[in-house]
Amino acid sequence: MLNSEYYPQKIEKKWVEYWDKNKTYKTPDISDKPKYYALSMFPYPSGKLHMGHVRNYTITDVIARFKRATGYNVLHPMGWDSFGMPAENAAIQHGANPKEWTLNNIDYMKKQLKMLGLSVDWDREATTCKEDYYKWTQWLFIQLYKNGLAYKKEAPVNWCEKCSTVLANEQVIDGKCWRCDSVVTKKNLSQWFLKITDYAEILLEDLDKLTGWGDNVKTMQANWIGKSYGTILKFKVKEIEGLEIPVFTTRPDTSYGITYLVVAPEYKDIEKLTTQENKEQVEKYRENAKKMSEIDRLSNERIKTGVPLGTHIINPFTGRICPVWVADYAIVDYGTGAVMAVPAHDERDFDFAKKFDLPIIQVIDGEGYKSDCAFVEPGVLVNSGEFSGMNNEEAKEKITKYAQDNGFGYSKVQYRLRDWLISRQRYWGAPIPIVYCDKCGAQPVRDEDLPVKLPTDVDFSVQGKSPILTSKTFMETTCPICGGKAVRESDTMDTFICSSWYYMRYADARNDKAPFSKELVNKWLPVNQYVGGIEHAILHLLYSRFFTKALKNMGLLDFDEPFTNLLTQGMVLKDGSKMSKSKGNTVDPDEIFANFGADTARLFIISDSPPARDFDWSDAGVEGCYKFLCRVYRLYSKYQNKIKLNYTIEDNLDKKSLDLIREVHIAIKKITSDIENEFQFNTVVSKYRELTNSIYEYIRDENDINYEVLSFALVTLLKLISPVAVFMSEEIYQTLNGIGSIHEQPWPKYDESKTLQNNITLIVQVNGKIRDKIETISGKSNEDLTKLAMNSEKTKPFIEGKTIVKTIIVPNKIVNIVVK
RNA sequence: GGGCGAGUGGCGAAAUUGGUAGACGCACCAGAUUUAGGAUCUGGCGCAGUGAUGUGUAUGGGUUCGAGUCCCUUCUCGCCCACCA
Numbered sequence: 001m002l003n004s005e006y007y008p009q010k011i012e013k014k015w016v017e018y019w020d021k022n023k024t025y026k027t028p029d030i031s032d033k034p035k036y037y038a039l040s041m042f043p044y045p046s047g048k049l050h051m052g053h054v055r056n057y058t059i060t061d062v063i064a065r066f067k068r069a070t071g072y073n074v075l076h077p078m079g080w081d082s083f084g085m086p087a088e089n090a091a092i093q094h095g096a097n098p099k100e101w102t103l104n105n106i107d108y109m110k111k112q113l114k115m116l117g118l119s120v121d122w123d124r125e126a127t128t129c130k131e132d133y134y135k136w137t138q139w140l141f142i143q144l145y146k147n148g149l150a151y152k153k154e155a156p157v158n159w160c161e162k163c164s165t166v167l168a169n170e171q172v173i174d175g176k177c178w179r180c181d182s183v184v185t186k187k188n189l190s191q192w193f194l195k196i197t198d199y200a201e202i203l204l205e206d207l208d209k210l211t212g213w214g215d216n217v218k219t220m221q222a223n224w225i226g227k228s229y230g231t232i233l234k235f236k237v238k239e240i241e242g243l244e245i246p247v248f249t250t251r252p253d254t255s256y257g258i259t260y261l262v263v264a265p266e267y268k269d270i271e272k273l274t275t276q277e278n279k280e281q282v283e284k285y286r287e288n289a290k291k292m293s294e295i296d297r298l299s300n301e302r303i304k305t306g307v308p309l310g311t312h313i314i315n316p317f318t319g320r321i322c323p324v325w326v327a328d329y330a331i332v333d334y335g336t337g338a339v340m341a342v343p344a345h346d347e348r349d350f351d352f353a354k355k356f357d358l359p360i361i362q363v364i365d366g367e368g369y370k371s372d373c374a375f376v377e378p379g380v381l382v383n384s385g386e387f388s389g390m391n392n393e394e395a396k397e398k399i400t401k402y403a404q405d406n407g408f409g410y411s412k413v414q415y416r417l418r419d420w421l422i423s424r425q426r427y428w429g430a431p432i433p434i435v436y437c438d439k440c441g442a443q444p445v446r447d448e449d450l451p452v453k454l455p456t457d458v459d460f461s462v463q464g465k466s467p468i469l470t471s472k473t474f475m476e477t478t479c480p481i482c483g484g485k486a487v488r489e490s491d492t493m494d495t496f497i498c499s500s501w502y503y504m505r506y507a508d509a510r511n512d513k514a515p516f517s518k519e520l521v522n523k524w525l526p527v528n529q530y531v532g533g534i535e536h537a538i539l540h541l542l543y544s545r546f547f548t549k550a551l552k553n554m555g556l557l558d559f560d561e562p563f564t565n566l567l568t569q570g571m572v573l574k575d576g577s578k579m580s581k582s583k584g585n586t587v588d589p590d591e592i593f594a595n596f597g598a599d600t601a602r603l604f605i606i607s608d609s610p611p612a613r614d615f616d617w618s619d620a621g622v623e624g625c626y627k628f629l630c631r632v633y634r635l636y637s638k639y640q641n642k643i644k645l646n647y648t649i650e651d652n653l654d655k656k657s658l659d660l661i662r663e664v665h666i667a668i669k670k671i672t673s674d675i676e677n678e679f680q681f682n683t684v685v686s687k688y689r690e691l692t693n694s695i696y697e698y699i700r701d702e703n704d705i706n707y708e709v710l711s712f713a714l715v716t717l718l719k720l721i722s723p724v725a726v727f728m729s730e731e732i733y734q735t736l737n738g739i740g741s742i743h744e745q746p747w748p749k750y751d752e753s754k755t756l757q758n759n760i761t762l763i764v765q766v767n768g769k770i771r772d773k774i775e776t777i778s779g780k781s782n783e784d785l786t787k788l789a790m791n792s793e794k795t796k797p798f799i800e801g802k803t804i805v806k807t808i809i810v811p812n813k814i815v816n817i818v819v820k
Numbered sequence: 821g822g823g824c825g826a827g828u829g830g831c832g833a834a835a836u837u838g839g840u841a842g843a844c845g846c847a848c849c850a851g852a853u854u855u856a857g858g859a860u861c862u863g864g865c866g867c868a869g870u871g872a873u874g875u876g877u878a879u880g881g882g883u884u885c886g887a888g889u890c891c892c893u894u895c896u897c898g899c900c901c902a903c904c905a
Contacts (some may be wrong), residue, residue: 222823230905248904329905687843
């Protein structure tokens with residue numbers, strides 16, 4: 001028996017246990033049905049779910065349930081991105097053990113996810129901080145290493161003093177650490193890198209294949225990869241025989257306008273290029289640049305600084321002798337680290353030349369040229385010897401060719417993408433499985449010795465170095481080649497590596513022989529629908545694409561893009577700004593579950609905005625959804641003894657019943673197409689409400705109810721709403737003695753012919769303005785419609801005394817009379 | 821500075837993709853029920869006007885029988901990147 005009122009608290013827990021016990025959401029690897037892989041970005045186990053999680057996972061879960069009902073074998077897994085700083089910070093601040101802290105959080109959040117009613121196959125759970133997972137992260141690293149995609153080099157790196165670790169370029173936001181928000185400085189360290197730059201071109205090219213991704217994400221990735229076509233020009237140093245400075249330029253056409261050269265403070269030949277007289281000031285400048293944090297550099301944006309080195313180059317085009325300067329507006333790891341300066345046609349060079357009183361030579365002329373600012377528009381070459389008079393686009397080619405023919409240049413494609421720095425001087429990550437032997441050098445750990453386990457005898461309170469270095473048992477080991485004494489690599493891997501392959505692991509999560517079998521990974525992937533936050537548009541998605549392509553080249557899998565369709569959901573806001581603890585505008589999912597139930601939370605979070613847009617949480621909105629579910633529930637509670645799951649609808653029905661039947665068919669059609677088309681759940685919810693309103697109207701006169709028709713409407717509504725109100729629909733379905741779970745039942749089908757209206761409202765327009773609305777039957781001929789429109793009393797005054805030019809007819813909809 | 825996206829009632833938003841603008845909901849107003857409140861049910865609700873009607877999708881223009889939707893102008897907001905030569 002159903003209660004007379006809706007009490008989600010009495011319903012929901014019961015079905016969580018039932019689904020667990022019956023393995024309702026277990027996904028078989030073998031099935032007659034086509035596969036569908038619905039994936040949410042897995043959470044970091046920070047302690048508790050927040051509303052962003054609720055939104056993300058509800059969206060994916062509704063998709064998974066819909067696909068299951070429409071005949072797919074759906075993989076909908078969940079896991080934990082569980083390495084990273086917060087666990088270690090908890091260890092430092094509260095003396096907790098990072099592992100325990102993390103596993104406790106996972107425990108709690110897993111319960112919350114179950115309470116949220118996710119249809120996840122928990123047998124495939126993947127936890128990146130567990131040995132059975134990071135063993136394979138390490139194994140994959142070794143494969144990358146063996147394929148030349150992992151290497152170590154000394155490099156100036158972004159250093160976060162607070163986290164005492166290195167950060168990838170992608171993790172420096174506005175000169176600050178992406179995690180702790182403190183200022184980032186530069187430091188020279190020997191670091192591990194992955195050679196993502198080898199894949200720059202293919203990562204860019206294949207963006208075109210991703211038709212299921214939003215253009216915004218693709219543009220962000222393309223900008224990040226930053227391909228540009230240009231020319232390398234090599235300049236002889238006047239004072240030093242045999243020394244050249246190569247530069248990268250996208251404007252070889254302006255070569256005749258070069259008046260000086262700039263090298264980055266970290267430029268490799270800078271000491272050779274500095275004369276004795278200038279040594280002191282150059283060293284001071286370089287020292288300053290080193291100390292200056294990223295944020296200082298940004299805040300000093302466009303204020304140019306620099307000092308001359310004392311040496312000069314010879315411009316091979318003009319023979320002009322130009323001074324070489326050091327300035328921090330040149331970036332050491334882009335291009336060659338040196339820039340040719342053409343102040344007349346580059347804003348940065350212009351500012352610099354003005355400040356230090358360097359010459360400015362115009363070499364391009366065109367409309368709008370002014371001598372008091374840099375002219376960067378296309379134009380015609382002047383003051384450029386044999387190239388004068390040439391269009392500048394043409395000159396780019398010709399000048400590059402000239403340089404090539406004369407041995408001092410060539411064309412070059414340049415990317416902004418840098419290699420991926422993966423070393424972290426932290427404890428809570430997957431150890432990089434490398435050992436250093438005095439005799440044999442750096443050697444990867446043998447497969448049979450994996451995983452390299454994290455030590456437990458560490459002191460987390462050490463400052464300025466990795467806690468791993470305090471472990472006695474970890475560091476000392478033997479060489480896998482010679483068996484002699486060796487030392488382990490103490491760096492752990494960036495957690496983005498763990499998250500670059502987790503979606504592959506789900507395909508074969510309990511495999512203890514390999515990260516996954518080729519057969520299963522090829523069966524389940526690529527992911528059909530990936531859902532997550534826009535904040536991962538660059539980092540995670542680019543890294544994952546890189547991993548997929550690299551693993552494909554190694555023969556571990558056969559597809560080249562991991563995610564076919566990507567849905568980036570908007571943020572959850574409260575009072576117009578992002579929910580955050582510091583603002584104190586958070587809403588705790590636990591409280592919503594306790595007060596209104598998970599079904600209400602699910603319904604509300606998908607109801608008000610389309611998934612891609614930001615969503616403003618409001619307490620009134622939650623209550624509105626709760627009331628709606630109460631309203632739905634009451635229908636089933638009231639008629640529970642009259643509803644039949646197997647109804648038969650007779651032919652001779654009154655208009656009222658036919659109207660309701662039509663509404664039901666329309667609802668099926670609309671809801672189905674709205675889910676299939678971009679997951680427009682907000683309008684799906686509107687349709688739930690409209691259908692519910694129609695049913696309420698149908699039962700208003702209690703003496704005039706056809707219970708077969710009512711059953712049809714209610715049973716259909718129940719299935720339509722079941723992907724969202726997962727608990728309530730199950731409760732009602734099983735109370736009505738349905739077989740199995742409602743979540744195993746097929747999606748309702750509609751009959752197109754039954755969605756059609758017999759009656760229409762004809763709109764009569766004169767010159768496009770509405771003058772009358774006429775109720776009539778559908779399917780009338782154009783002549784009849786015109787006649788109807790002409791006879792309209794309301795329309796006549798607007799036609800009388802005027803000439804009818806023509807009449808435009810939209811069948812069953814509009815007659816537009818055009819008069820003069 | 822560059823790139824992308826968006827501007828529709830008091831609010832969140834719909835609009836079969838060029839064909840009745842504001843579906844559905846929140847808030848609000850009125851009525852029914854109730855001792856009262858809550859809940860529930862019924863009706864109303866862009867703006868101006870008693871009314872017929874006029875007017876209305878940031879702005880100004882254009883194309884069209886017809887524009888929220890297409891094209892151009894200007895403005896505003898959001899996000900991402902940003903000294904990348």
